Amino acid sequence: MGAAWAVAFARAGHAVALFDSSSEQIHKHALPHAHRTLDLLSRAGFLEEGTGRVLARIDVAGSIADAVAEADYVQESVREDVAIKRDVFSEIAAHARPDTVLASSTSAIRGSEFLGHISHPERALVAHPVNPPSLIPLVEICATNRTHADVVSRTKDFLTEIGMTPVVVRKEIDGFLLNRLQYTLVAEALHLVGEGYCSAEDIDLIITDGLAPRWASIGPFAVAHLNSSGGFLGFVDQLGPMMKRIGQDARTDYPWDMDLARTIHAALAERIPVSDIPEHQDRRDAQILAARKIRRPAKLQQR
Ligand SMILES: NC(=O)c1ccc[n+]([C@@H]2O[C@H](COP(=O)([O-])OP(=O)(O)OC[C@H]3O[C@@H](n4cnc5c(N)ncnc54)[C@H](O)[C@@H]3O)[C@@H](O)[C@H]2O)c1
Numbered sequence: 339m340g341a342a343w344a345v346a347f348a349r350a351g352h353a354v355a356l357f358d359s360s361s362e363q364i365h366k367h368a369l370p371h372a373h374r375t376l377d378l379l380s381r382a383g384f385l386e387e388g389t390g391r392v393l394a395r396i397d398v399a400g401s402i403a404d405a406v407a408e409a410d411y412v413q414e415s416v417r418e419d420v421a422i423k424r425d426v427f428s429e430i431a432a433h434a435r436p437d438t439v440l441a442s443s444t445s446a447i448r449g450s451e452f453l454g455h456i457s458h459p460e461r462a463l464v465a466h467p468v469n470p471p472s473l474i475p476l477v478e479i480c481a482t483n484r485t486h487a488d489v490v491s492r493t494k495d496f497l498t499e500i501g502m503t504p505v506v507v508r509k510e511i512d513g514f515l516l517n518r519l520q521y522t523l524v525a526e527a528l529h530l531v532g533e534g535y536c537s538a539e540d541i542d543l544i545i546t547d548g549l550a551p552r553w554a555s556i557g558p559f560a561v562a563h564l565n566s567s568g569g570f571l572g573f574v575d576q577l578g579p580m581m582k583r584i585g586q587d588a589r590t591d592y593p594w595d596m597d598l599a600r601t602i603h604a605a606l607a608e609r610i611p612v613s614d615i616p617e618h619q620d621r622r623d624a625q626i627l628a629a630r631k632i633r634r635p636a637k638l639q640q641r
Contacts, residue, residue: 339443340415341368342470345375347413348395349385349472350500355397357405364398372396375472375623382627402426403433411496413465415443423452431456439493441465446513449482459484464507465493466514471502473626478514480507522590529592531602538602539609554629 344354358364376389385392399405406412412434416426423442430440440462442449453462464480471477477497481490490506497504507514513521527541536544552561559570566572574581610618 339467339469339471340413341371342375342472343413343415343443343467344368344396345372345379345392345472346500346502347411348372348392349376349379351395352500353395353397355399355405355409357399357402361398369393369396369398372472374620375470378620378623378627379472382624382631384627384631402429406430406434406438409434409438411439411441411493413441413443418445418447420447420452423447424455427452427456427462431458431462437461439463439489439496441493443467446517448510448512449480449485450510453482454484460486461489463489463493464514465497465504466516467502468516470623473623473630475501475503475630476516477502477504478507478516479504480510480514482510522588525590525592526588528594528598529589532592532594532598538605555633 340356340358344356347354356364356368358368373389373393376385376392379385380389412430414423414426414430416422423444427440427442434440436458438461440453440456442453442462442464443466444452444464445466449462449464453459456462459482463482463485464478466478466480468474468476479490479493479497481487494504494506505515511518530536531538531541556564562573562577563570566576568575
């Protein structure tokens with residue numbers, strides 16, 4: 339996640355200081371990953387300059403203190419563990435300027451659980467990306483009860499300036515917005531597969547060949563708005579009772595177990611052997627960029 343963020347900042351012209359407690363992680367994984375992503379962005383026409391020039395803006399720092407001392411913006415991306423995040427933020431806050439924005443990539447932990455104790459907690463918040471932020475623009479910004487409103491708007495402006503699409507989560511909630519939507523759908527998918535209504539492959543097809551082509555251009559509320567000559571209210575007037583019934587019937591509490599997880603894994607591994615995952619990740623990333631290219635107005639395609 340840190341490497342993907344580094345690409346997102348550097349390709350927009352910013353100098354980046356990358357730090358990881360494991361230097362092997364930096365040299366064996368993060369930097370090669372950044373290089374591959376930049377090559378992919380370049381081939382897809384998303385880079386205005388050569389890969390080498392963008393890569394040259396990413397420096398490896400020797401410590402958290404070195405990484406953050408001169409920074410205007412810090413993006414923490416250590417593993418999803420509240421104790422580690424608390425410690426890392428104590429150290430970042432001790433060395434960063436008091437007006438530097440301190441953001442966390444956490445997927446689902448409320449910022450209040452690990453940002454309230456630092457010095458100047460008003461400068462800290464969550465900026466939750468979608469993997470990988472080098473290719474997917476959405477970021478969820480979520481303040482804690484200590485974050486200043488000005489820091490939220492500075493973060494929003496900065497992320498917009500580098501070509502991301504920030505959405506502000508107005509109140510702290512477990513899992514923010516995207517993962518609540520994603521895992522609600524996945525929970526019902528587990529129920530449907532677990533109770534024999536369809537296969538795991540069918541679920542993937544329903545998304546890729548059914549819902550996603552629509553959702554890639556307009557969201558589910560806009561889909562409903564366009565599906566009725568009376569707009570969203572017309573849609574709800576006709577299909578509202580069905581929407582409610584199915585929503586209430588969905589088994590988001592379905593008690594799926596490891597046997598079901600193993601069955602789904604086996605079906606997936608037949609199509610995509612685990613050893614082939616890196617190759618399929620590359621294909622997935624190229625497809626994400628191809629889809630973004632079709633959607634974007636020409637003048638925005640360079641980011
Ligand atoms: N992977 C995803 O799909 C995804 C999506 C959105 C958000 N996130 C969030 O981003 C964060 C990072 O996720 P990831 O998948 O990149 O995790 P990861 O485990 O792959 O990487 C975490 C990195 O942090 C380093 N690290 C651990 N402790 C450290 C410390 N004290 N100081 C400096 N570096 C330290 C590790 O060496 C490792 O390289 C998590 O909070 C995760 O929830 C992940």
